[in-house]
Amino acid sequence: MDLEFVGIDPNTGGGGSPTVWVEDEAAEIVVQGWKADAVLEARICGTEWVAGHARGIPDHEAVVRVPARMVPILREACDVAERTGLYRPAEERPAERGAPGDA
Secondary structure, eight states: OOEEEEEEOTTOOSSSOOEEEEETTTTEEEEEOEEOOHHHHHHHHTSOSSTTSOOSOOTTOOOEEOOGGGHHHHHHHHHHHHHTTOOOOGGGSOOOOOOTTOO
């Protein structure tokens, strides 16, 4: 598992800060952010975002908050994934593995 550091919140004060990496083996963008509070989680859990899709946050998933000032860092992570061949359009890739617990 090779993690490529992409960037950290530019307003970091030296403690835990939102951070972004690209992980090559699983072909994933990894994000560290602030934990969502109970109010945000309740809003997310109470809304049907995609018709017919289960509501709620599965135990194997988490909601994190990342400041909008990190848009350039998130964009760079996407660019890294493309440059390194980790991302390919759906029509060019074989069936992807789902997250743990996905059907």
